[in-house]
Amino acid sequence: MSKHYDVIIVGSGPAGIFTALELIETGGGMKILILEKGRDIGKRACVAREQGGPCVNCSPCSTICGWGGAGAFSDGKLTLSTDIGGSLEQYTGEKGLSDLIDYIDRTYVKFGAPEHVFGLEHxxxxxxxxxxxxxxxxxxxxxxIRHMGTGRCKEVLQRMQEYLVARGVEVRTSCQVEEVLVKDKVIRGVLTRDGQVINAKIVVLAPGREGADWLTQEAQRLGLNTSINxxxxxxxxxxxxxxxxxxxxxxxxxxxxxxxxxxxxxxxxxxxxxxxxxxxxxxxxxxxxxxxxxxxxxxxxxxxxxxxxxxxxxxxxxxxxxxxxxxxxxxxxxxxxxxxxxxxxxxxxxxxxxxxxxxxxxxxxxxxxxxxxxxxxxxxxxxxxxxxxxxxxxxxxxxxxxxxxxxxxxxxFYSSRLALSAALETQIKNLFAAGDGAGVTRGLAQASAAGVLAAREIAKRI
Structure with missing residues (x-):
């Protein structure tokens, strides 16, 4: 039996998380589901590092998959510039991107990012x-640059998850999406690897850099136009x-x-x-x-x-x-x-x-x-x-x-860039794509901003 949601977000990296955070801010009472193929942030650990041995080929890799995406165990740097981190300005204009970066930066500070910013002195x-x-x-x-650091970055992302769950967002980790379901060029939902059909009015694909290959294959299957990065x-x-x-x-x-x-x-x-x-x-x-x-x-x-x-x-x-x-x-x-x-x-x-x-x-x-x-x-x-x-x-x-x-x-691994509207909607109605996996961003700040951009258009429709 299929389940129904207003919005399904595929991927819980910065693009997916900020899509959900922004949708919550609209106060529309949407039914939101986040699907993540990796583990929950508290269960993410690199066995090789802990044991001091070679990579044991965990699938999926906890270093790059799971709640928070690859950024959870990254250096946690927010590059507060329109010049670095992707090409989102092509969709928003430079002023629009600058405003989005300032917005997501304030959100990170709200959830515990340090106040100090490098590059303002000397x-x-x-x-x-x-x-x-x-x-x-x-x-x-x-x-x-606002530097969170690997340990603090994980703490910030944990607080974001707790905030979303407390406000009714459903999060399923270790749940991989196999296919996007489309009928008459309109999104219908997703099919998970374990065979479950989950219906939704709107789907946001934010699988991150690690999911770029999967997203490219799905784009080819669905006949979506792409350009090579x-x-x-x-x-x-x-x-x-x-x-x-x-x-x-x-x-x-x-x-x-x-x-x-x-x-x-x-x-x-x-x-x-x-x-x-x-x-x-x-x-x-x-x-x-x-x-x-x-x-x-x-x-x-x-x-x-x-x-x-x-x-x-x-x-x-x-x-x-x-x-x-x-x-x-x-x-x-x-x-x-x-x-x-x-x-x-x-x-x-x-x-x-x-x-x-x-x-x-x-x-x-x-x-x-x-x-x-x-x-x-x-x-x-x-x-x-x-x-x-x-x-x-x-x-x-x-x-x-x-x-x-x-x-x-x-x-x-930068995905072949999907053909997207100014609000990051694909050629399939109500199917959006955001973040590094879609080939439009290359880093925490712009990926987060992309999630906000998509969410603002979605909020207008629901």
Whole structure:
């Protein structure tokens, strides 16, 4: 027997959560259901990290799936800028997006995010860093960042769940949606993997970056138009925190864009974690790398990603498959994530445990296998990464050092972007899509804003 709801939200990451929060604020008494294939936030734990062993291929991976989405165990950075984190301004306009970001920022603070914002001070030092960046052919993107930290981020998301449940929102975790149900180009509901049909007037698809592949497949099945997003593939860089302190002290996360001299590919820094740790992620059996910075537990290292962005032309239509292929080479050669010192990479030597034992940078991801990343990445990707590190060394001496560690592969799976209205409605009536999984956002702030944008249109209809 099927059940009926006003709104079903698929995915409980920031886009899904903020869709529900905004719908509750309308006071319309809607019957809302959130479906999440991962575990509840209190039951999310990485077995490999707790036991200090290799990835055991949990399905789904608790690091990236469950209440709060991948952001629950992320660094918890809110990038308070319209320039970073996606392309939502194409739907809202820059002023509209700025207002949405301010709105969701106040909501995070309401639920316990810290008051302090990085990037509001040190004006003279920022100008000097910008000047030096230009001389190094780097584009510095100064942004305001509110940093929650991994531990505090989890607490904030827990409070949001309690708030929603207390106001009548039904949450089902460990419940995977198999298909979207459509009749006569109008949404009817969803079919879960265990065969349950759940009907709804409106469905919001917010499966997050990990669910991008599923959403792309559903779009193809339903005949929805999509466009291809760039593929971002690279490494997680780890080095002593003192090296990056001149930048992280001012910005917390310094964001740079560089165009490689050899191939002119766009290379960018991403997700900088002062005094953080490098961690594993398991995406449907594919082991990749990421980084966190805890609110309470600090290390002696800083880590950040260096990603090479590539936009492909026809007939290529599989950015996710391409990213998975590159990452799978590291899994094939190293049984998971590979770590290599920059000195070994540049000199053409494989890193070994004996070499890394003498390294000044002590790896925080002990499960990574010492190896050779040149056997994994295309040559043009490696050239872009090395050139970016050389340029960064002009701003933070010690980045381009033989003891700098590189972990691979880090890959950002951006869904092929769905064709959406200004309110994020698909070509199917009353079917909305929001967040990273829909290919329109790339981070906590804009994903949260996307949920609010969709919810405001939904509230008008119910």
């Amino acid at each position: 004006e003279e030092e920022i100008q000097e860093i910008q000047r030096r960046a230009v001389l190094s052919e780097l584009k510095l993107i100064p942004v305001r 760039p593929v971002d593939i690279g490494v997680r860089v780890e080095l002593p925190a003192a090296v990056m302190d001149p930048l992280t002290r001012i910005f917390y996360e310094a964001k740079f864009i560089y165009y490689a001299k050899t191939f002119n590919d766009k290379v960018r820094t991403f997700c900088m974690n002062p005094n953080g740790e490098v961690v594993l992620e398991n995406i449907d059996g594919l082991v990749t790398v990421n980084g966190h910075s805890h609110a309470y537990n600090k290390t002696e290292n800083t880590n950040f990603a260096v990603l090479v962005s590539k936009t492909f032309t026809e007939p290529f239509k599989e950015p996710i498959a391409y990213g998975r292929y590159i990452a799978s080479l590291a899994n094939l050669l190293g049984g998971g994530v590979i770590v290599q010192s920059l000195g070994d990479l540049v000199s053409g030597h494989r890193s070994t445990r004996e070499k890394l034992a003498k390294c000044m940078t002590v790896p925080t991801l002990r499960e990574a296998t010492p190896g050779d990343l040149s056997l994994v990445f295309p040559y043009r990707h490696l050239m872009g990464i090395v050139e970016m590190l050389k340029a960064l060394n002009n701003l933070a001496p010690g980045v381009y050092a033989r003891y700098t560690l590189l972990y691979g592969v880090e890959v950002k």
